[in-house]
Amino acid sequence: MEFKNCKRCKAVFTGGGDLCLKCREEENNSFVKVRDYVLSNPHSDLKTVAEETNVDEKLILGFLREKRIRVTDGLEGSLKCEKCHKPINTGRLCEDCRKQFLSVIKKYPVENSIEENVESDIVHKTGSHVRNHENATLSRGRR
Numbered sequence: 001m002e003f004k005n006c007k008r009c010k011a012v013f014t015g016g017g018d019l020c021l022k023c024r025e026e027e028n029n030s031f032v033k034v035r036d037y038v039l040s041n042p043h044s045d046l047k048t049v050a051e052e053t054n055v056d057e058k059l060i061l062g063f064l065r066e067k068r069i070r071v072t073d074g075l076e077g078s079l080k081c082e083k084c085h086k087p088i089n090t091g092r093l094c095e096d097c098r099k100q101f102l103s104v105i106k107k108y109p110v111e112n113s114i115e116e117n118v119e120s121d122i123v124h125k126t127g128s129h130v131r132n133h134e135n136a137t138l139s140r141g142r143r
Ligand SMILES: [Zn+2]
Pocket: 006, 007, 008, 009, 010, 011, 019, 020, 021, 022, 023, 024
């Protein structure tokens, strides 16, 4: 079983997602409140929605990013591209930055192995030859 720390309250829990059962329930309640409010008041801006529903602005932006609620007239522009801060309607990046991001990924499909190389480099510099030596002794002993 995998133990995780809840992203919100840091409690230890098991199961899927980033949140413990209690926080997930709370977030769901918040989500329903926000969704209902936005549906009946489609021209409210982020601040009003947050005040009226008692839900944190950040959480509301999270719902927008996860595409759980649609951007209404009032909420338009409250979500910003994480790179160039241009207003977007959903997701994390604007169309331009997304394209750029995708082309970068295509150029470096072996991103993980680059990270691994860097890591082993660091290990090397912090005296892993001692550990390697131990390993060598161990495997020799096993034979
Ligand atoms: Zn929690």
